Amino acid sequence: MAIVAWISTASVILAQEPEVSPEGSTVVHEVHIPKGGDKFNPAMLNIKVGETVKWINEDDRTHVIASIPGQGTNDKELFVPSIAPSKSWSHTFKKAGEYPYFCYIHYVMMGVVIVEGDQGQSQ
Numbered sequence: 001m002a003i004v005a006w007i008s009t010a011s012v013i014l015a016q017e018p019e020v021s022p023e024g025s026t027v028v029h030e031v032h033i034p035k036g037g038d039k040f041n042p043a044m045l046n047i048k049v050g051e052t053v054k055w056i057n058e059d060d061r062t063h064v065i066a067s068i069p070g071q072g073t074n075d076k077e078l079f080v081p082s083i084a085p086s087k088s089w090s091h092t093f094k095k096a097g098e099y100p101y102f103c104y105i106h107y108v109m110m111g112v113v114i115v116e117g118d119q120g121q122s123q
């Protein structure tokens, strides 16, 4: 009985708000990894504190998103073990700053997320 109630509640949430991240952020920016492109599109993304970035792997290879060691506001902010082809990964940024990242497998793939403070939440 309890399981049935839980499943139906989850289904309603998924049906109504497909773009809401697990952390509850309402603004989701997409970064695409195009097939065969060896790049992030867009490579530079400006967002606000509390917003989410969703990386979408449209390539036929697995990619790994990681902060670049020694660079940016928090060089441990980003690390996802792998994003398989056709999969995605989302991360909500809770602190203003610059977050440069690269693909841990293909070093030529680099990007940066610039998070600007909003509503007194920064710093």
Ligand SMILES: [Cu+2]
Binding pocket: 062, 063, 064, 103, 104, 105, 106, 109
């Ligand atoms: Cu890669």
